[in-house]
Amino acid sequence: MLVIRHVRVGAIAENTYLVGCSETGEAVIVDPGGETARVAALREPGGFRVTRIMLTHGHFDHALGAADAKELFGAPISIHPGDRELYQALQEQVAMFGFDDPGPAPQIDHFLEDGETFQVGKQQGRVLHTPGHTQGSCCLFFAEAKVLITGDTLFAGSIGRTDLPGGDLAQIVMSLRERVLKVGDDVQFYPGHGPGGLVGDERTVNPYVGVRGRISVI
Ligand SMILES: [Zn+2]
Numbered sequence: 001m002l003v004i005r006h007v008r009v010g011a012i013a014e015n016t017y018l019v020g021c022s023e024t025g026e027a028v029i030v031d032p033g034g035e036t037a038r039v040a041a042l043r044e045p046g047g048f049r050v051t052r053i054m055l056t057h058g059h060f061d062h063a064l065g066a067a068d069a070k071e072l073f074g075a076p077i078s079i080h081p082g083d084r085e086l087y088q089a090l091q092e093q094v095a096m097f098g099f100d101d102p103g104p105a106p107q108i109d110h111f112l113e114d115g116e117t118f119q120v121g122k123q124q125g126r127v128l129h130t131p132g133h134t135q136g137s138c139c140l141f142f143a144e145a146k147v148l149i150t151g152d153t154l155f156a157g158s159i160g161r162t163d164l165p166g167g168d169l170a171q172i173v174m175s176l177r178e179r180v181l182k183v184g185d186d187v188q189f190y191p192g193h194g195p196g197g198l199v200g201d202e203r204t205v206n207p208y209v210g211v212r213g214r215i216s217v218i
């Protein structure tokens, strides 16, 4: 069975997820945004072993804990190459928002590709490249469990901002319609901020993915 747990961390209340396989005890950590002791506590109950750290994109609120997590779990870091520069500019991003210098971002060990599959124990995940919030934004889809981790591409009733460097509103709307909605209405999504929900409900409540193609810029 796929196990999914989360904690909200950092000044921007970012959701860090543990996605694990209950049969093998393997897990990945998605978007380690800091407060690493609390993230580490997600391993219990069950004694999950973190074998991989995956970033949905390169914004600092999702990557601030990457160095601590890499050291603690001894696990490699994956991100899409479209966000390589953004991720490597972690210190500049943090300075722009006025927070303390976190030190340099740790080395990237693996670049995610659209359509790439990966195993979390007996569960299979797939990478969906969904640019628009940033150029390297990705969602992680677990088809059998009907789970989609959306990062800042989709929030309940909204989307991540597109006015930061690398953002593109038309592109994120395309990603939502062509990629995210196509996973199926009965898929549960888990966003980078705030509560999740059912993908199908977003067709009616989310102005960015509405079936009539309405776009309201808020
Ligand atoms: Zn973001």
Ligand SMILES: [Zn+2]
Residues within 6 Å of the ligand: 014, 059, 061, 062, 152, 192, 193
């Ligand atoms: Zn975020």
